[in-house]
Amino acid sequence: MSYIYDAGAPWQKQALQGINLRIEDGEFVGIVGPTGSGKSTLVQHLNGLILPTGGKVLVDDIEVGTDRRRMKELRRKVGLVFQYPEQQLFEETVRADIAFGPGNMELDPDEIDRRVEWACEAVGLESEVLDRSPFELSGGQMRRVAIAGVLAMKCQVLVLDEPTAGLDPRGRAAILNQLKALNRSGMTMIMVSHSIDDLAKLADRIVVMWEGRIGMQGETREVFRHFDQLQKMSLDVPQIAQIMLRLKEAGLPVTTDVLTVDEAAEALAQVFREGQICCAGPA
Ligand SMILES: Nc1ncnc2c1ncn2[C@@H]1O[C@H](COP(=O)(O)OP(=O)(O)OP(=O)(O)O)[C@@H](O)[C@H]1O
Ligand SMILES: [Mg+2]
Known part of the structure; x- marks a missing residue:
């Protein structure tokens, strides 16, 4: 129409x-x-x-x-x-x-x-x-x-x-x-x-x-995967996905495919569980 x-x-x-x-x-x-x-x-x-x-x-x-x-x-x-x-x-x-x-x-x-x-x-x-x-x-x-x-x-x-x-x-x-x-x-x-x-x-x-x-x-979920296309239309992806994108750019092997804080927490926990991050403590 x-x-x-x-x-x-x-x-x-x-x-x-x-x-x-x-x-x-x-x-x-x-x-x-x-x-x-x-x-x-x-x-x-x-x-x-x-x-x-x-x-x-x-x-x-x-x-x-x-x-x-x-x-x-x-x-x-x-x-x-x-x-x-x-x-x-x-x-x-x-x-x-x-x-x-x-x-x-x-x-x-x-x-x-x-x-x-x-x-x-x-x-x-x-x-x-x-x-x-x-x-x-x-x-x-x-x-x-x-x-x-x-x-x-x-x-x-x-x-x-x-x-x-x-x-x-x-x-x-x-x-x-x-x-x-x-x-x-x-x-x-x-x-x-x-x-x-x-x-x-x-x-x-x-x-x-x-x-x-x-x-x-x-x-x-599919629509919010298109960061670039959305940005061209003056739109953002959810804040939590933006945070995950920043973490990824900083070198953390996390997924950016998250819609909620709970999903992001689970994704980060998984990275820790799999030992892909080492916390630098005192030598
Ligand atoms: N009563 C009206 N008479 C003439 N043009 C109108 C009228 N209402 C809206 N428009 C025009 O139609 C287009 C779409 O307007 P609409 O209000 O549907 O946009 P919108 O996406 O709801 O915007 P917003 O996010 O600001 O609410 C705009 O260019 C607007 O200027
Ligand atoms: Mg309106």
Whole structure:
């Protein structure tokens, strides 16, 4: 598919071209790429917020945009958390905001209350904020409210555009763990992130966006093997892989094929066990 902003105007902007992407049920897909490469434009197609100007977007058997009656079904299937959460909040209280999505799903009021509580806990929101206006909250709290509102719909597919921007490290880790747990329970996750380190830990597959096209895609470990190609696209490999690369350049016979600190620790332990390093002690 492709997408042109303001098609036909002299200032039209081709934001996506030649995108050919297939995502399976239950996958955790990470989307990376420099600023302006088309990540947000791409993910906004997934629940029909914007419609392709060329080609097709299919979610199961729903062709996004062609059948107006099925848009409601699509929005229940695919939840989207916007890059700028304040664009997503509009109710008078946090409680009403989180309840808005499930409120449109013909659920009984008790179930809606249960979902609001569950979603709040999942994103680490204190119950005191439930009766406040979302617009009085800090940026990090707003983001949590926006995520909670989408979680509460219990969609089959969750699309998150930079979900942890602006959160402190503990809040970030809590939300990422929650997303991983939801994915393990079968929810398909599609996450745009500038944090290569987060994606290295979470994603099964990485899609690299570059100038409106897919620059590279593949299994996470495979994509992060391409240090040079990623660097050309202004991207890094995970920090832990960079450290291993430096150790290797310094002469240690270690693998650089690591995605997490645990994997790196294991690789270093192995080098020590095999006696390939001697610690210089006093003679
Ligand atoms: N509403 C809009 N009108 C016109 N052009 C737009 C609009 N939104 C985005 N663009 C342009 O489309 C291209 C892709 O933008 P997009 O927001 O999808 O990038 P992104 O990869 O999400 O960037 P970031 O990492 O900064 O969020 C950019 O050149 C951008 O300037
Ligand atoms: Mg964006």
